[in-house]
Amino acid sequence: MTSPAPSAATPDAVPGNWVARAPAFAQPYLRLMRADRPVGTWLLLIPCFWGLALAAAGGYAGFHLLWYAVLMSIGAYAMRGAGCAYNDIVDRDFDAKVERTAARPIPAGQISVKQAWAFLVFLSFIGLAVLLQFNRVAIFVGLGSLALVAAYPFMKRITWWPQAWLGLTFNWGALVGYAAAAGKLDAAAFALYAAGLFWTLFYDTIYAHQDTEDDALIGVKSTALRLGEKTKPALGFFFAMTLVFFALAGTLIHAHWIYYLALGPGAAHFVWQLKHLDIHDNHVCLTLFKSNRDAGLLLLLSPLCELGLSSF
Template sequence: MQTSEPPHGSVADAPTDNWVDKFAPDWLKPYARLARWDRPIGFQLLFWPCAFGLGLAAIADPLRGFDWIAAILMFCGAVLMRGAGCTFNDIVDRNIDDKVARTRLRPIPSGQVTAKRAIGFMVAQSLLGFIILLQFNAFTIFLGFASLVLVAIYPFMKRVTWWPQLFLGLAFSWGALMAWSSQTGGLNVSVLLLYFGCILWTIGYDTIYALQDIEDDALIGVKSTARLFGPKAREVVGGFYVGAWILWLAAAMLSGADVLFSLASLVVAATLGWQVYSLDAKNPDNTLTRFQFNHMVGIALTLAFLVEWVW
């Protein structure tokens, strides 16, 4: 449990000397923290399934290649929609966050931003995200609207199920489907395997993240896979990671990848395996570091797709 309070209104799990705390004007800081701009790992993890989908599409049709313009648009969309989703989550959880050590200094429970202003900020981010969505084909736009159902229900899942991480996985992995459809106009079995792999990956890394709050969550009755798995969390996360890697490999093979991708994907397996091997569930700094390391998983898998496409 983290009990020390960071200075100058920053939140407990933000990186030290992040750009928001150092450079953002004072009027912007509470909103930037609300959108988690001080913690880029969130929008990075939302973006990587988009990159995976574009990479898979490039393997399936090498002449079309990797769509870098779509990647830039989707990165911007990930930043905006991650921010909007976090703002919505904090509005919903404002009466819970003030009871948890890691979240009590967030802008709404600490009084830096009112719920009314947070709603306005959420709407502004969503509208900008909508403008980006309109740059894609009709089916991708439909998928974008469909994802809002998952975004809307996720904050409530910790109250009704032990598996809120599953619903986060459904939402955070959706970009893989949208990226593929932006290139092909539809879906197929290979991208569904990619999507399911991303869901397992998300359950794994968010279980690691939830280990930080396991004591506070138990006190206030919030459910999570970290609490569900208990002392078996490390082994279960390892199982999810193995399943994710197998599904990613199967998706690539089904789209035409060969032994080069298989070899490159061993780096992905190593980054996942290191997290499980070195995980200390009782050390919040350890779990946070392992969770954040999943940015490297995203980089490694994207490079594996790119290497296969180039060669």
Template sequence: MSTSDPHASSIPDAQSGNWVDRFLPAWVKPYAQLARWDRPIGWRLLLPPCWWSLALASGVHGDRFPSPLYLLLFLMGAVVMRGAGCTYNDILDRDIDAQVARTRARPIPSGRVSAKAAAAFMVAQALVGLGILLCFNPFSVLLGIASLIPVAIYPFMKRITNYPQVMLGLAFSWGGLMGWAVVFGDLSLPAVLIYVASVLWTIGYDTIYAHQDREDDALIGMGSTAQAFAETTPKLLTVCYGLAVVLIGGAMVDAQCGFAAFVGLAAFARHLFWQVERFDKDNPDLCLMLFKSNRWAGWLLFAGLVADGYLRNM
């Protein structure tokens, strides 16, 4: 189904005048929206745990810089698999999305893409992701395939619990394991600590995001940590972000990182607690801004890890 009305094909939480709306043909646009190409914040948050883990492992391995090839493969994988995961989620949530103001304009509930066509698109994206995964060592391939378990479970969690962000964290943080695995072909304590820290980071920032839909979710019976914690959300954010910083610090200590890595961690921590200071559950625009700002937090930590790897292997 297609439409010539530009307002009928717009997505409320996509930036106005984004490249998908401006440049893609009309028949491609709904599929690009399914994959969230018009909302890149998802892959920008999926990518950091991959790159953190890769940068940390590369420094331990004796490399001045992380492999450019691995950085590129993780970037491509994040974009593709985030798209496949979002498409899967939209197929399962099509009836729910039709009842929520922020999501009812999405391609499936708005009738611009059928569930069957969306499923075919999801498979195509997953096959591209598999091709990327096969570029890594056998252990990493098996580990990457295992990530599909939490990905498959996540969309059902908001139907049965107020803590779906926990499962999202388990799925979205898998790169914290993958970065280490592609360098060493196994897992060690620093990778596990980065993974758990990333889970906590994800729970924090997605709770902020979920406050945009808190009222709609309550009306249709969907759960979220935004509902579970409500007024006490700042306490949840403080605990999640604080533990994430401690665990990343533990990973750095175990990996014998130097001063530069801890400078990056300090900048990362300051950014997270700035979010806690600014948070206002009744301001959806602010919640969206704070959520999106986490991409900068990810870059700060990554920069510190890259600098540390360079300095320790000069």
């Protein structure tokens, strides 16, 4: 079997993305870190913005807010790439058996496992350099995510709910963002973290429906397989709990009524996703999954509106 050419894109990559125009030697590394699929970086970064904005709305951060947002953008880009590299190292045998992932650089033979580890270490040092710019609390909170990251690729082997573990991992940035701005963690931060957990259960269950046939054949577990035809009601519960915990976070910082009103666009987006979801159509599942960048940014409106009011 001939390995795909270095420029071969993964099926769910953004069409015409800049990675295809990068130097040939760099393309496999850029695809390893999913530079051609930026939605994952957004889904990791947005909870960081939630945490920063909520803490700022509660009276913290001040003029550091925008600088912290820039730092977290760099950190999320690097650490999402490192996480993808680690996931592909661990899952390389599974990836080779799944049509959607067989063209990834490691199973396709474009990057060796040793090269992937070296690249992972490089990206991790960038992430660490960013983390060290924050206060001590944020640094220790950030380091606390390492155990979650290390365990995640193995979850699909032992539980039907690996998406829940991904939620714990991908939304850790909400805690880091809050701690960076506030210098502490409190109940509002953890309510926001819980909202992110349910948000991830929502979007990653949709994403997992692309692979149900292959996953069932190779013995990989997911919420998509566990829920099956009951997916839509479950997703309704997940997005409802996302909104409940977002509202609770607002209550805990004594938010104005505008905070709760601003949850409306995000709620409408979730309803729109459910209305259009067809779990048997991979294109629809991928499109709706990607749309959660917009859902997350719409949820950011609530703490931003509260921050705007508190500034007057």
